[in-house]
Amino acid sequence: MxxxxxxxxxxxxxxxxxxxxxxxxxxxxxxxxxxxxxxxxxxxxxxxxxxxxxxxxxxxxxxxxxxxxxxxxxxxxxxxxxxxxxxQVQDISGKVSIAATDTYAAYLLPRIIERITQDAPQITIEVVESNELSNLHRREADIAIRHVAPDRPGLIGQHIRDTEAYFYASDDWLERNAAPARLSDLGNAGLIAFQDTARFAEYLQDIGIPVTPSDFRLVANSAVTVWEMVKRGMGVAPMLREIADITQGVTRLFPEMPPIVVPVWLVTHVQMQSSPRIRFVQDRLAHDLARM
The missing domain is CATH 1.10.10.10 (Winged helix-like DNA-binding domain superfamily/Winged helix DNA-binding domain)
Structure with a gap:
């Protein structure tokens, strides 16, 4: 052979x-x-x-x-x-990689990581910006912040909490446009879409917004880009509440609207649970994410 x-x-x-x-x-x-x-x-x-x-x-x-x-x-x-x-490396020093969506990586993680590095300066933190479900088996990340439960054997998930998303527009946009009175009015309100417009349109239709993929005039494959467009008054889009809360100049639309529920999970591989640095970073992430 x-x-x-x-x-x-x-x-x-x-x-x-x-x-x-x-x-x-x-x-x-x-x-x-x-x-x-x-x-x-x-x-x-x-x-x-x-x-x-x-x-x-x-x-x-x-x-x-x-x-x-x-x-x-x-x-x-x-x-x-x-x-x-x-x-099996029983040492608090070393690298820990964290995978997160682009919005978490840009707007929420830096504050948490700053506190982690202050308390444990010997740990190197690597942020892997990914909107995909990072493959922890392939060591693309040690810890992943996900919005779905882990779906493969060997992965351990910790449900931190549920957050909410709502629709937002900038104050400047609201000065130039009439605020939509009903959720169904958003179809004509300059919605900014994510790249998979067919899937996004299908979701919006399910919650009562009559749109088709051809209705979108602004599309981005990055939620950070979408949010920056909203901040500049270019249109309307959904965003997680905790990110909108720290953004000046934006207003939540439809205060009576039921929230879009978004679970927050911390996921790692079962074999990494014996690593002190992984456990330390995971515990700090869980604590700070739960407090948001």
Whole structure:
């Protein structure tokens, strides 16, 4: 049996899961040519084609898809080994990475992190701004602030509390436009949309706002960008209450409207619970997020 190089297998797995050579290279800290050579070497060793090019995209071949199922099990086992080793470091110093949505990362986390670093200056905090559900198995983050419960084995979730979101407009916008009297009026009130306009429109329709994706004139893939547009008087958008509360010059619309309930979860991997620095940061996050 031909011995396989784990680096080549890892290159294949990263490329298959990220969908591109460039993204896989960034994930593994390699140059794209190096990663490409490793994937090609694995194909040559096995004598099979693992990827096919469709336009500018890489698509798994049938053999590649079958191999990915097996390699994913190996990758998970290696990840667990790394988690166990990292979790056994009985030292309060070191790096802790926190994944959070862009709004939390920009508006709420800095104040909390400032207090953490004052109390434990030997800890290095890395903030991973992500609107996706960071894969804690892959060590993209040690702790994730999420708005849904953990959905994979090995992850531990702590439900901190439920927060609320409402619709807001700037005081300047309200001076130039008539305040919408009913929730259904928002369809003609310059709503700013998130990038997945079909999903956003569907949600708004469910709560009584008659809009279609083609109705939006301003769209952004970042909630921070949307909020900055609201602050500049460019339109109306929903936002978490605690972020709106610390923003000057914005007004909540429809004071009688039932809140949009948004759960707040802290999630980490079970193997990281033995790490003092992870527990310290997680406890401080839980305490400060619960007080907001």
């Amino acid at each position: 031909t011995a396989l190089d784990w680096n080549h297998i890892r290159a294949f797995h990263a490329t298959a899961t990220t969908g591109s050579l460039s993204a896989a290279a960034r994930q593994l800290g390699l140059t794209q040519p190096t990663l490409s050579r490793q994937v090609a070497a694995l194909e040559a060793t096995l004598g099979v084609v693992l990827f096919e090019r469709v336009g500018r995209k890489l698509v798994l071949s049938q053999t590649g898809s079958q191999m990915l199922e097996r390699v994913a099990v190996m990758a998970d086992a290696v990840d667990v080994m790394a988690l166990i080793a990292s979790g």
